[in-house]
Amino acid sequence: DCDIIPVATMFRSVPEVKEVDLSQNTLLTDKSLVPLLQKMKRNPACATLTRLSLRQCVRLREKAIQEIINLVESSSGLSNLKILDVSGIPFPVRLQLDFCLALGEHSNLENLHLADVGLGSNPVAKQCLEALFRCNTLLALDLSWNAFGDEVFGAIGAYVSQPHVHLRSLSLSNCSSAGTEGTDQDRQSEQAKPFKPVNLMLECLSKAKSLTYLDISINRLDLTGALILEDALSRHRSLTELDVSRNPFGSLGAHSLMRMYAVSRLERLHCIESFDVGNARGEAFQVSNPEGVYALNLSLPYHRSILRMLLKYCKRLSLSPKQAFTDCSSNLPSFSEDEDGIFQVPSSGRMSFTFSSTRSLGPEMYQEPDRIPQALTERLEMTKIPLRMDKAVLMVPIFESLQDKLPLIDALAQNFLLDYSHIELLCNLGKAMMVQTILLRLLHTTYSCQLGRYMCNLLASTKAQYYQVRQRAMLSLTLTPSNPSMHYSLLMGEACDFFIVEGLRVLDRWETNTAARLGYMDISQRGNQSQVRNELFEGRRPSCRSICDWKLPLYGKLEFDFVGGPRPPAGVEPMQEDLFQKFFQDLMHSRCGPWQQLQALRTLAPYFYLTSSQLRELLGAIWDSEARIQLFHIFYYRLADIWNVKVCRARFSSAEFDVLMERLGPTKFFPYIQPEQAMIELDFSVHDHKLALTVLMALYQKEGAFLAEPRYIREDGTQDELVTGVPRAWARYSDLPRAGNFRAKYLVAPEKRNLKTRMEFLSTVGRWKTPALKQEDVEWWSILSDVSLDIIRFIELLDAKYVGDLKQAFRDIDGDGSGNGGISLHEFEEYCDRLEDSRFAKNRRERFRAIFRHLDATQEGNVSLQEWAYLETVKAELDRQTNELYSFILWHFGGLEKAWKTWEKNLDGVLSQDEWSEGLEQAGYFGACAELFSIIDQKGDGVITHAEFSRIRTGHAAEAFGRLSAVKLSEFPLIKGR
Numbered sequence: 001d002c003d004i005i006p007v008a009t010m011f012r013s014v015p016e017v018k019e020v021d022l023s024q025n026t027l028l029t030d031k032s033l034v035p036l037l038q039k040m041k042r043n044p045a046c047a048t049l050t051r052l053s054l055r056q057c058v059r060l061r062e063k064a065i066q067e068i069i070n071l072v073e074s075s076s077g078l079s080n081l082k083i084l085d086v087s088g089i090p091f092p093v094r095l096q097l098d099f100c101l102a103l104g105e106h107s108n109l110e111n112l113h114l115a116d117v118g119l120g121s122n123p124v125a126k127q128c129l130e131a132l133f134r135c136n137t138l139l140a141l142d143l144s145w146n147a148f149g150d151e152v153f154g155a156i157g158a159y160v161s162q163p164h165v166h167l168r169s170l171s172l173s174n175c176s177s178a179g180t181e182g183t184d185q186d187r188q189s190e191q192a193k194p195f196k197p198v199n200l201m202l203e204c205l206s207k208a209k210s211l212t213y214l215d216i217s218i219n220r221l222d223l224t225g226a227l228i229l230e231d232a233l234s235r236h237r238s239l240t241e242l243d244v245s246r247n248p249f250g251s252l253g254a255h256s257l258m259r260m261y262a263v264s265r266l267e268r269l270h271c272i273e274s275f276d277v278g279n280a281r282g283e284a285f286q287v288s289n290p291e292g293v294y295a296l297n298l299s300l301p302y303h304r305s306i307l308r309m310l311l312k313y314c315k316r317l318s319l320s321p322k323q324a325f326t327d328c329s330s331n332l333p334s335f336s337e338d339e340d341g342i343f344q345v346p347s348s349g350r351m352s353f354t355f356s357s358t359r360s361l362g363p364e365m366y367q368e369p370d371r372i373p374q375a376l377t378e379r380l381e382m383t384k385i386p387l388r389m390d391k392a393v394l395m396v397p398i399f400e401s402l403q404d405k406l407p408l409i410d411a412l413a414q415n416f417l418l419d420y421s422h423i424e425l426l427c428n429l430g431k432a433m434m435v436q437t438i439l440l441r442l443l444h445t446t447y448s449c450q451l452g453r454y455m456c457n458l459l460a461s462t463k464a465q466y467y468q469v470r471q472r473a474m475l476s477l478t479l480t481p482s483n484p485s486m487h488y489s490l491l492m493g494e495a496c497d498f499f500i501v502e503g504l505r506v507l508d509r510w511e512t513n514t515a516a517r518l519g520y521m522d523i524s525q526r527g528n529q530s531q532v533r534n535e536l537f538e539g540r541r542p543s544c545r546s547i548c549d550w551k552l553p554l555y556g557k558l559e560f561d562f563v564g565g566p567r568p569p570a571g572v573e574p575m576q577e578d579l580f581q582k583f584f585q586d587l588m589h590s591r592c593g594p595w596q597q598l599q600a601l602r603t604l605a606p607y608f609y610l611t612s613s614q615l616r617e618l619l620g621a622i623w624d625s626e627a628r629i630q631l632f633h634i635f636y637y638r639l640a641d642i643w644n645v646k647v648c649r650a651r652f653s654s655a656e657f658d659v660l661m662e663r664l665g666p667t668k669f670f671p672y673i674q675p676e677q678a679m680i681e682l683d684f685s686v687h688d689h690k691l692a693l694t695v696l697m698a699l700y701q702k703e704g705a706f707l708a709e710p711r712y713i714r715e716d717g718t719q720d721e722l723v724t725g726v727p728r729a730w731a732r733y734s735d736l737p738r739a740g741n742f743r744a745k746y747l748v749a750p751e752k753r754n755l756k757t758r759m760e761f762l763s764t765v766g767r768w769k770t771p772a773l774k775q776e777d778v779e780w781w782s783i784l785s786d787v788s789l790d791i792i793r794f795i796e797l798l799d800a801k802y803v804g805d806l807k808q809a810f811r812d813i814d815g816d817g818s819g820n821g822g823i824s825l826h827e828f829e830e831y832c833d834r835l836e837d838s839r840f841a842k843n844r845r846e847r848f849r850a851i852f853r854h855l856d857a858t859q860e861g862n863v864s865l866q867e868w869a870y871l872e873t874v875k876a877e878l879d880r881q882t883n884e885l886y887s888f889i890l891w892h893f894g895g896l897e898k899a900w901k902t903w904e905k906n907l908d909g910v911l912s913q914d915e916w917s918e919g920l921e922q923a924g925y926f927g928a929c930a931e932l933f934s935i936i937d938q939k940g941d942g943v944i945t946h947a948e949f950s951r952i953r954t955g956h957a958a959e960a961f962g963r964l965s966a967v968k969l970s971e972f973p974l975i976k977g978r
Contacts, residue, residue: 001032008036017045023055023085030063037067046071047079055113056088065095072102080108087115087142096122097131104134112138116145120177126155133159139166144173144215150197157204166210172198173243174218196221199228199301205239206232206342217245217270223284224302226253230260230287231305235341243270248277251407252284252554258411259287261398262391269398275407283551285309288383288415289502291509292551293327293544295352304345310355311335311343317357317382327354354549362510366518366767369482369566372507376481377447379506384445386417392425399429409441413495414554418445420452427459435461439469441495444476453477474599476500481507483565483606486634487663493555501552504562508532509548511564520767523667527687531564533665561663565637570769574609574640580617587621588891594624594924602634610635612644612779616651620884623924629659636664642768643673646781650877651884651927654785666692672762673755673778675699675746676857676870677786679709685739693742695761697731702757705748706859715739747857750780750866782873784881784931790847791854792935793839795875806875810868823863828852839940878935881927886952892923900949910943 004022011017017040022028033054040046054060054068068086071077078084084103091099096119103109112132119125129152132141148156153176160167176198198219205211219225226249233239249257254275261269285306290313296303314324325332329352335343362379363371399408409426412418423442427435439456446452460466470477476496484507490497512529515522525533528546535547536559544550547560575583587597601618610618615635622628632648639645649671652660661669667688671678672695680696682689700707712720715738726744729735755773762768784792798809813823813831832848840847855863855870886896893899903919904911911919913933920929936944936952 001027001029004028004032004036008032008039011036011039011043011045014043014045016048018048019051019053020049021051021053022057023053026056026058028057029059030061033057033060033064034067037064037071041067041071041074041077046077049078050080051083052078052081053083053085054089055085058088058090060089062092062095065089065091065099069095069099069102072099072106081106082108083111084109085111085113086117087113087144089117091117091119093118093122097124097128100128100131104131106135106137108137109135110137111140113142114146115142115171115173118146119143120147120149120152120175125152129155129159133162133165136164136166140169140213141167142169142171143175144171146175147177148175148197149177150200153197153199153201157201160201160211161204161207165208167208168210169213170208170211171215172201172219173215176219176221196225199225202228203232203301203305205229206236206340209237209340211236212238213241214239215243217243217247219247221247221249221253223249223253223256225249226256227285227309228301228305230256231308233266234260234263236264239264240266241268241270242266244274245270245272247274249274250277251275251410254407255284255286255411255415258395258408259385259415261395262385262387262416267394271398272401275402276404284554286414286552287313288385289505289552291356291358291505291548293352293354293549296350298346298349298351304347307345307351308343311345313357313383319357324355324357325353326356327352329353356509356548358506358509358513358548362506362513364517365507365511365514365564366566366769367514372482372510372566373480375510376503376506380447380503381417384417385415387412387422389421392422396425396429399426405430405434406437409438410495410554413441413445414498416445418442419449420446420455423456424459432461435459436465436469439465440472443469443473444496444499447476447499472496478599478603479503480602480606483634483637484562485565485637486602486630487559487561489557489559491556492553492558498552498554501558504532505548505552508562508564512548515767521691521765523665523688523691523765523767525665525686525688531562533561533563534662535560561633563633563636563664563668567637567768568609568640568642571771572609572640574611574614577614580610580614584617584621587618594622594627597622598627598631598634601631605634605638609638609640611641612639612646612648615639616648619648619651620888620926622926625656625926628926629656629663632660633663636669641779642762642766643770643773643777644779644781646671646674646783647779650781650783651881653928653930657785667695667765670695670761670766672766672768673758673773674781675758676748677745677782679743679745679786681741681743683741684737690733690736691765693736694731694733695765696744696746697726697728699754699757699761700726700746701728701731703748703752703754704858705746705752706857707744708747710744711742713741747859749858749864750869751864752858780869780873782870782877784874784877784928787874788850788854789931789934790840791851791871791874792878792931793837794848794851795871795878796935797835797837798871799875804875806868806871807865810865821865823852823868825849825852825861828863839938881932882935882952884927885925885932888923888925888927889952892925896950896952900946910945911949912943916944 004025020040022033040049072081072084096117103112112135119128122128125148129143132138143156156172159165160170176196196219198216198221202216202225205214221244225247229244233242244257247253249271257269257271257274260266287309290310294306294310296307298304298307310324311321314321321332321335329350332353333346335345337343358379363375365372395408399405402408412422423438423446426438426442430438439459443453443456446456457466457470460469472494473496476499479500481503484504488500488504490500492498492501508531511531515529522529524530526546530546530548532547535542537553538556542550590597592600615632618635619628619631622631632652636645639648649657649660665688666680666682670692675696680692682693684690684693699705707726710722710726712722714720727735753775755775755778759770759773762770795806798806802808810823813827814821815827829845829848829852832844852863853859855867857867857870889896889899893902899919900911903915905915906912913930916933917929920927933944934940936948938948938951939945
């Protein structure tokens, strides 16, 4: 005070004063400042003053503030004042309105600083701000560090969007007070959620056309505020600088801010300490992937922004809202755009709906398989943002200022299309240890440019780093849209895995649309038309109806089976046999592990078709059981002869078959053409299981078949043996029980097969396209696990006696050629009594009767020649399994003796079943191990002797193994130009 009093005295003689700056003088009081302001008012120099700063003069009280008001109001006072800074001065509440009224009437004021003046505590704060915004000349306003509620923020948003307001700079740092979210009724409830009042103002910023600078730092904004900012500022015409520092946007909010920064005219974005704090596992709106079910409360700014973002998305894809918005809780209102292109949405009420942008787009999945990859690429390009190089350069300061750079990298990975130059720039900015992370998370964003991907791979600093990136990102780099079927286990927090889920959701919706247009029935697992089965997120099934309607999380582990894609055209040509043998030979001699082989085969799968027999042989080259199941899953829709799939299925064990049935589903893996001897197990609580049972029952009634060993377990756990037979009403879906389990084996005589009906089910339910088939076109087959050991022993007896001519055995049993064309039980028993074999010494009569009942598929007490031919199919599988075992031993061990020495660990001269199973499992053999052990164990004493082991050798197997000539894959002819 004693220092400023002489200055006040000098003020009388000064003719002109441009600026008075007393900022940061915290010891000044009214004692000195009131005389100074009074002398200024009486001096003509006051009219020349353009800048007055009393910032942080915190000891000023009511008298000084009243003098300032008088100076501003007076015509002989501060009439030419352009800049006024009174930040930090505690204004008395009763003077705040008068002060603001005086400023609002000022005709020259351009820059006003009212930070931390206690304006937010005034009950009439709204009227104060209304008065301030009457000043038509005001260009910069700083209201920071004044705690405002939602009413005041709503008013600020309304004021800044008025036509007469020409603000270029607005500072609202640390102004947001706490509140509750929703309507007045919502806010009084116990379930009220935290609310950010500043959100009410943010959505109005799109109409603040003159704004060039905005500071909303330290306002506790989260990812909801980030989305509102993106909605409001993405198309702002003049805003060039935005400060959102120290708001807990978190990694999810970074997505919205980076999208906004990339498409807006912003040149500088300050986001210090904004991405590394906040909820990393919240439910964020994904602009590039907005499919899902929504329940919006339109009284909330965040929900209104979501609705506007969805409408913008529809506009970008040329979709009408009626096409994208379905299952609406009320009539869909009409949405219009104003002259600035802003969608007008209701500000009250509630709205729930399902949003899908793929219902009306996409290729015909079953008619245009070659167009699927390009269509998917175009679709993903439409939903992502191409990053301009000038914006990439502007992001450099942001990247360098962040302590944790992963949120920014993830935002780029989820929302942008990048090229080599962008990724190279980031790798050069990041440390050497970050190069692998950058490549792994951003490599898939260059999916439209194969050359760019290759060059990005070369950015790896070491060879080990290169291989690690390739291995982790392999699935995303080699996604096959025209053949996407396989089991997926994906980490949603990894951008490359999230990219896969995005693509598969689009493919799933496209196939659903195609099936609906073609009139196919719903064969999905949950009755939702989806090709996705067994989906688990973090070990639990998502609560959504379909994965297509699920808002994808950005964290956690997602597992599911995708069973869909184009079926082979009718009459398609499989890979030529000589070419396949070269291919198989190279695979057998490769040094790759089973999962590396699987990756290579999955990548090649869309470019050729296989027969069931070729697929069976190919599976034998993969020694890991899980990899084999995956490979069958991948090639299931690449089979050129689906009617012979039983040939391939026969090599799987019962446990592996159960896994396949669970993954593929009973309607898609139903044995439509060869259901004989199939044990069908179904769950009435699952949609496709019930549908499979209706197919089974329809076929059963059409063919007059027999369902053996039926069992029905009710919902309460009680068991019904169905002694009166399976209810005929079960042929109708609506009459099936709601829950419970059913099991039965399908038996039918060959002469009663209705191939036409089976093909119709294959086409209408399985969606396969097949040529017209005759009985002789099908390679009828049997599975050893469906056959008792006694039948196999019986076949061995007949094979030894008749040298493979089982028809001659039938004629001998049927009256030595003079019979009636059928074998009765009496004739069969008489013949079997003459057979001598020690393996049938115990319970001989009962065991032969069981064989007869198995052959008598119609249960009529008579075995026809066609029914007898069933033994031929068992013998064919038996011979093939034995040949495959011998070929495998030759390939893996070089001979039987070496295999015997390797497996016979106890040195007791015999192989126990444990030694046999362990030896084959460690060697990676694929086949019916348990059944083969029983077959080779001729004596039936539970061990294999050396003599019995030596009988594996067959001339046919040696011949088959000899066909594998040493031909390299590089000598193959091109396949479809590849």
